[in-house]
Amino acid sequence: MKKLRVGVIGLGMGRYHIAGYQTHPNAEVVAVADVDPTRLAEIGDKFGIARRYPSGEQMLHDEKLDVVSVGTPNKFHKPLTLAALEAGCHVLCEKPMAMNADEARQMLAAAQQAGKRIMINFSYRFTEQSMALKRQVDAGVLGEVYYARTIWHRRRGLPGFGGWFSQKALAGGGPLIDLGVHRLDLALWLMGYPKPVWVMGSTYNRIGSALAKEKGVAFDVEDLAAGFIKFDNGATLEVEASWAANIAEKELMETRLFGTQGGLVQRNVEETYKFEAELYLERNGAQFDMKLHPPTPPVPTPMYHFVDSIVSDAPHIATGEEGLLVMEILDALYQSAAEGQPVKIRDGRTQ
Numbered sequence: 001m002k003k004l005r006v007g008v009i010g011l012g013m014g015r016y017h018i019a020g021y022q023t024h025p026n027a028e029v030v031a032v033a034d035v036d037p038t039r040l041a042e043i044g045d046k047f048g049i050a051r052r053y054p055s056g057e058q059m060l061h062d063e064k065l066d067v068v069s070v071g072t073p074n075k076f077h078k079p080l081t082l083a084a085l086e087a088g089c090h091v092l093c094e095k096p097m098a099m100n101a102d103e104a105r106q107m108l109a110a111a112q113q114a115g116k117r118i119m120i121n122f123s124y125r126f127t128e129q130s131m132a133l134k135r136q137v138d139a140g141v142l143g144e145v146y147y148a149r150t151i152w153h154r155r156r157g158l159p160g161f162g163g164w165f166s167q168k169a170l171a172g173g174g175p176l177i178d179l180g181v182h183r184l185d186l187a188l189w190l191m192g193y194p195k196p197v198w199v200m201g202s203t204y205n206r207i208g209s210a211l212a213k214e215k216g217v218a219f220d221v222e223d224l225a226a227g228f229i230k231f232d233n234g235a236t237l238e239v240e241a242s243w244a245a246n247i248a249e250k251e252l253m254e255t256r257l258f259g260t261q262g263g264l265v266q267r268n269v270e271e272t273y274k275f276e277a278e279l280y281l282e283r284n285g286a287q288f289d290m291k292l293h294p295p296t297p298p299v300p301t302p303m304y305h306f307v308d309s310i311v312s313d314a315p316h317i318a319t320g321e322e323g324l325l326v327m328e329i330l331d332a333l334y335q336s337a338a339e340g341q342p343v344k345i346r347d348g349r350t351q
């Protein structure tokens with residue numbers, strides 16, 4: 001079978017996309033693009049990719065590609081995705097899908113119109129623990145899931161402090177749209193992506209703004225956000241995300257589901273990006289705990305999954321529809337935080 005020709009735009013996270021594609025025998029990363037010439041040269045050399053472009057647009061104009069990864073700052077996800085779809089490519093876009101739900105809606109509509117795929121890099125699904133838990137939930141082991149809590153906090157972990165991550169005009173928001181988006185997706189995916197009907201959100205910028213003032217850098221996004229989401233099936237989900245919080249842990253990620261027959265947790269261990277998973281069950285009058293035991297079944301990279309779905313003509317996970325639903329929740333949480341009251345969501349739009 002012929003290899004899919006892949007192009008990668010934005011070579012921060014983009015370098016992991018290249019490595020991810022290189023795990024699939026039917027994919028070849030033939031071109032890369034980045035506005036930073038130093039990074040372009042460094043990553044081009046590292047992965048031995050000769051065809052290098054100073055912009056995604058130029059790459060799309062000059063190359064005939066099948067698949068494009070968009071790994072730029074959030075502001076450029078929409079224009080580069082639209083350009084890639086226009087050029088006849090399937091798109092794997094980094095999270096968050098876009099700056100807001102309006103942009104995400106346009107991206108999804110363009111993909112549908114072009115008859116091309118769009119996948120969002122919700123990479124925290126692609127861990128052994130997440131995949132194993134998903135199989136348990138789908139098998140009905142938890143019974144009916146009625147409540148969930150999903151968090152990602154950092155004691156002091158402001159990405160590229162003062163750079164694009166800290167600027168609303170480039171990022172769309174702070175840790176909620178950056179970290180919260182991963183934990184939200186994970187909880188929603190495990191819960192079967194129920195439809196949100198209203199949210200209550202609150203954002204804060206106390207520690208981040210004080211640090212920014214001290215260092216004389218830009219910082220106009222939240223440093224901590226919390227939210228409560230109600231779904232049409234009656235279930236609720238609590239989300240928390242921060243880059244700067246006075247907690248013990250350097251890095252704390254945890255997603256819990258509460259069901260009528262059992263509960264689960266997926267959390268990071270020892271403040272690292274390694275995870276563990278447990279189930280809490282009641283069986284024949286006794287309470288049992290189950291822990292996922294290593295070695296765990298291996299999972300593919302998101303890039304392998306995307307390519308494999310294309311070549312085998314099978315549906316992929318982490319769809320544009322799910323990316324859009326997350327953006328709708330984020331929009332509503334930010335709006336609720338700004339207005340200081342709950343916000344209703346009807347047909348995907350805030351009221």
Ligand SMILES: NC(=O)c1ccc[n+]([C@@H]2O[C@H](COP(=O)([O-])OP(=O)(O)OC[C@H]3O[C@@H](n4cnc5c(N)ncnc54)[C@H](O)[C@@H]3O)[C@@H](O)[C@H]2O)c1
Nearest residue numbers: 010011012013034035036071072073074076094095096123
């Ligand atoms: N899935 C994950 O786990 C994960 C982790 C980190 C970041 N991300 C996401 O990846 C994206 C990039 O984040 P990052 O940490 O790599 O940022 P980064 O700043 O390290 O890298 C972004 C790169 O994009 C380049 N760039 C900027 N504007 C561009 C444009 N218009 N066209 C082409 N290149 C451009 C920059 O020069 C830079 O090399 C963000 O959307 C972020 O949310 C995802």
